[in-house]
Amino acid sequence: MGKVRAERTVVILMIVMINICLLVPVWQSATNSQLRFKLAQTEEQMKLQEEQKMVIVANIAKQMTPEYLIEQSETRNLVFTQIDSASSTFVASNR
Numbered sequence: 001m002g003k004v005r006a007e008r009t010v011v012i013l014m015i016v017m018i019n020i021c022l023l024v025p026v027w028q029s030a031t032n033s034q035l036r037f038k039l040a041q042t043e044e045q046m047k048l049q050e051e052q053k054m055v056i057v058a059n060i061a062k063q064m065t066p067e068y069l070i071e072q073s074e075t076r077n078l079v080f081t082q083i084d085s086a087s088s089t090f091v092a093s094n095r
Contacts, residue, residue: 062068073080 070080072078
């Protein structure tokens with residue numbers, strides 16, 4: 001009776017070990033797929049942020065051009081005139 005019980009225990013342990021050995025590659029594959037998906041999402045977010053950065057830098061560069069300043073001044077009814085250095089008597093100072 002003890003021999004039969006020992007054989008059953010060995011068979012059950014072998015079945016459990018075989019199931020574990022089959023489960024590990026499947027688990028690793030699922031984990032790998034999740035990591036690849038997260039990596040792709042992160043790369044997409046980085047791409048979008050880089051595009052947004054480029055748009056912002058382009059807008060800043062555009063707003064620094066004289067053409068843009070003139071356009072904005074016309075929109076706000078501002079007039080820029082050249083000041084002749086010979087006619088000006090006061091100069092701004094930080095003193």
